[in-house]
Amino acid sequence: MPQAALSPFESERLTLLKALHLLDTPPEPAFDRITRLACQLLQVPIALVSLVDERRQWFKSRVGLEACETPREYAFCAHAILQTEPLVVNDARRDPRFVDNPLVTSAPGIRFYAGVQLRSRQGYPLGTLCIIDNKTRELSATELALLQDLAGIVNEQLLQRERSQLAQQQISNAQQLMQAREQRFQLIFERAGDGIALVGPEGSWLSVNDALCQITGYPQQELLALHFSDLGYPGDAAIGEAERQAMARGELDRYQLEKRYLRKDGSLCWVSITVTRQDDGLDGQPYLIVIVKDIQARKQAEQELAALQQALEQRVEERTAQLQQANNQLTAAMVRQQQIEQQLRKREAELSAVLEHASDAYICIDEHGTVIAWNRQASETLGWSPAEAIGRQLDELIIPEAQRAAHRAGMLRYQQSGEAVVLGRRLELAALTRTGAMLPVELSIRALQLDDQLIFSAFLHDISERKQAEARREYEARHDALTSLPNRRAFFEQLQLAQQRVQQQAQPLALLFIDLDGFKEVNDQYGHDAGDTVLRVMAQRLRDVAGADSLIARLGGDEMIVLLQRPGLAEAEVQALAEQVRDAVALPVPLDEDGKVGMVSASIGVAMQQPGEQFSPDQLVASADRAMYGAKRSGKARVRWS
Numbered sequence: 208m209p210q211a212a213l214s215p216f217e218s219e220r221l222t223l224l225k226a227l228h229l230l231d232t233p234p235e236p237a238f239d240r241i242t243r244l245a246c247q248l249l250q251v252p253i254a255l256v257s258l259v260d261e262r263r264q265w266f267k268s269r270v271g272l273e274a275c276e277t278p279r280e281y282a283f284c285a286h287a288i289l290q291t292e293p294l295v296v297n298d299a300r301r302d303p304r305f306v307d308n309p310l311v312t313s314a315p316g317i318r319f320y321a322g323v324q325l326r327s328r329q330g331y332p333l334g335t336l337c338i339i340d341n342k343t344r345e346l347s348a349t350e351l352a353l354l355q356d357l358a359g360i361v362n363e364q365l366l367q368r369e370r371s372q373l374a375q376q377q378i379s380n381a382q383q384l385m386q387a388r389e390q391r392f393q394l395i396f397e398r399a400g401d402g403i404a405l406v407g408p409e410g411s412w413l414s415v416n417d418a419l420c421q422i423t424g425y426p427q428q429e430l431l432a433l434h435f436s437d438l439g440y441p442g443d444a445a446i447g448e449a450e451r452q453a454m455a456r457g458e459l460d461r462y463q464l465e466k467r468y469l470r471k472d473g474s475l476c477w478v479s480i481t482v483t484r485q486d487d488g489l490d491g492q493p494y495l496i497v498i499v500k501d502i503q504a505r506k507q508a509e510q511e512l513a514a515l516q517q518a519l520e521q522r523v524e525e526r527t528a529q530l531q532q533a534n535n536q537l538t539a540a541m542v543r544q545q546q547i548e549q550q551l552r553k554r555e556a557e558l559s560a561v562l563e564h565a566s567d568a569y570i571c572i573d574e575h576g577t578v579i580a581w582n583r584q585a586s587e588t589l590g591w592s593p594a595e596a597i598g599r600q601l602d603e604l605i606i607p608e609a610q611r612a613a614h615r616a617g618m619l620r621y622q623q624s625g626e627a628v629v630l631g632r633r634l635e636l637a638a639l640t641r642t643g644a645m646l647p648v649e650l651s652i653r654a655l656q657l658d659d660q661l662i663f664s665a666f667l668h669d670i671s672e673r674k675q676a677e678a679r680r681e682y683e684a685r686h687d688a689l690t691s692l693p694n695r696r697a698f699f700e701q702l703q704l705a706q707q708r709v710q711q712q713a714q715p716l717a718l719l720f721i722d723l724d725g726f727k728e729v730n731d732q733y734g735h736d737a738g739d740t741v742l743r744v745m746a747q748r749l750r751d752v753a754g755a756d757s758l759i760a761r762l763g764g765d766e767m768i769v770l771l772q773r774p775g776l777a778e779a780e781v782q783a784l785a786e787q788v789r790d791a792v793a794l795p796v797p798l799d800e801d802g803k804v805g806m807v808s809a810s811i812g813v814a815m816q817q818p819g820e821q822f823s824p825d826q827l828v829a830s831a832d833r834a835m836y837g838a839k840r841s842g843k844a845r846v847r848w849s
């Protein structure tokens with residue numbers, strides 16, 4: 208016996224069938240009327256409203272059949288629900304699907320079957336309205352249409368059940384949804400981090416959550432016993448009053464404000480309160496949803512921030528004042544700086560003018576020895592114009608060849624060690640002029656470190672005249688003005704040196720101490736000028752006789768002395784010279800154009816110092832002097848040895 212296939216919507220079909228709550232329910236007149244009508248109108252002994260579940264067909268209504276259900280595998284209806292057109296089996300014994308069906312082969316011995324599908328709103332097959340006969344028969348079109356109409360009535364019943372079931376399901380779903388929402392709301396209400404409360408129109412708390420209890424510090428029951436306004440800090444009573452009244456008049460349905468709550472322990476807590484008016488209360492009364500957010504930390508942070516900002520502003524103010532002061536000082540300093548710069552420029556101009564017109568030559572060189580300043584007097588003294596001198600090496604211009612190496616070494620030493628022997632002192636040096644002449648100059652050099660540049664400045668002036676005057680004074684200090692012979696002072700200086708040579712170079716020396724005889728008489732007879740003439744003539748005669756290698760000096764009055772020194776000087780040689788001197792002195796001295804002559808002679812004392820003999824200058828001169836007196840005493844005009 209072939210089994211009927213399962214519907215393509217078997218799962219949905221069975222779900223819906225169970226949801227209708229028809230299976231295994233008592234008979235109902237609405238269905239039974241139809242099965243009775245079917246039997247009567249179509250002349251069949253059996254009519255059924257059959258519902259096919261997963262294992263059986265169960266009869267919601269049955270006429271002519273004792274069994275209330277049969278297994279699904281025997282069910283004709285299991286085949287009928289698979290097609291939308293009615294299933295009509297005229298003779299089951301001739302239909303291969305049912306020929307061996309126990310319901311055919313034994314009781315109730317089905318021969319004829321006609322079943323019309325019963326469908327849900329969505330078209331899922333649920334069962335059939337079927338008629339059965341134990342005789343074969345054929346169903347006319349009218350009869351089939353009648354069966355379909357009756358099936359339509361049954362189907363309408365099923366659809367009503369389905370709609371009712373669907374409505375109940377929707378209500379149930381809605382209730383579940385409501386419950387879920389209520390639970391969700393309750394959960395949110397309870398677990399919310401912010402305080403939430405429902406407040407009645409008169410200001411009584413209807414419901415409060417844990418967060419609000421924590422914010423206010425009141426247990427829930429105590430809080431519920433308070434009034435909405437009881438929590439407000441009296442000092443903030445005016446805050447939100449206008450909004451509250453506007454909401455009471457219905458002009459405002461939501462407002463938000465920040466104020467302080469007085470907590471149960473007396474402390475204050477800043478809160479943000481959002482009040483929303485709801486007009487759809489369960490009892491038709493309006494109520495308020497109040498969200499309370501603890502903003503104490505934020506307020507504290509704001510206060511700290513404000514304090515910080517105030518402190519910062521104060522700092523900025525102070526700093527601005529300081530900056531202003533600094534700026535004023537800077538401005539004053541800049542004005543002062545400008546004044547100083549102006550003064551400096553003026554001073555610089557003055558200095559330049561002074562330098563330019565200084566009586567001293569002003570020369571400036573850089574650390575490489577290159578001339579960078581050269582004034583007018585430098586040009587006049589040294590011959591080079593500023594244009595010629597500036598940019599050239601100083602040593603090439605004015606330093607004599609012999610001193611150039613020392614000059615360069617001195618500059619280098621100063622740059623390396625800061626040591627200088629010439630700086631800050633007055634130096635007398637020879638400078639080279641443009642013509643190549645040597646010029647004695649007095650020089651004063653200073654080193655200056657200007658920023659990162661080292662310069663040397665020098666003032667220099669020509670000291671030729673001074674040098675000449677000095678030389679003249681020097682000469683005059685050591686020479687007799689009348690005869691131009693070295694004087695006593697010069698003689699003793701030279702004698703000292705000569706005595707050293709006696710010992711060091713083994714050069715004997717001899718002194719001829721000469722005193723004129725009869726000189727006073729010349730003075731007395733011809734006058735002092737004549738005496739002067741005699742003295743000058745005598746000096747020249749001594750020069751002529753004694754020669755250039757002898758020193759001839761006038762000791763004073765009519766006393767003169769000859770110092771003779773040479774290696775191997777012999778007494779005879781000295782004696783001969785003394786006699787030559789004596790003779791030269793004795794020659795007449797012409798005094799005028801008229802033939803007037805002066806006559807003098809010389810008394811000469813001789814002293815010698817041989818190597819190894821030690822005499823002081825005075826001793827030696829005194830020795831010669833004594834010898835000279837000896838000559839005088841012996842009659843004058845003669846030579847005597849000491």
Ligand SMILES: Nc1nc2c(ncn2[C@@H]2O[C@H](COP(=O)(O)OP(=O)(O)OP(=O)(O)O)[C@@H](O)[C@H]2O)c(=O)[nH]1
Nearest residue numbers: 723724725726727728730734735736738739764765
């Ligand atoms: N014209 C002149 N007379 C001078 C100068 N210095 C000294 N007398 C004089 O020289 C004389 C030197 O005197 P004395 O040496 O006694 O003269 P004297 O005639 O040579 O005598 P004796 O030496 O004893 O031979 C003095 O009359 C001085 O006044 C001088 O520079 N010019």
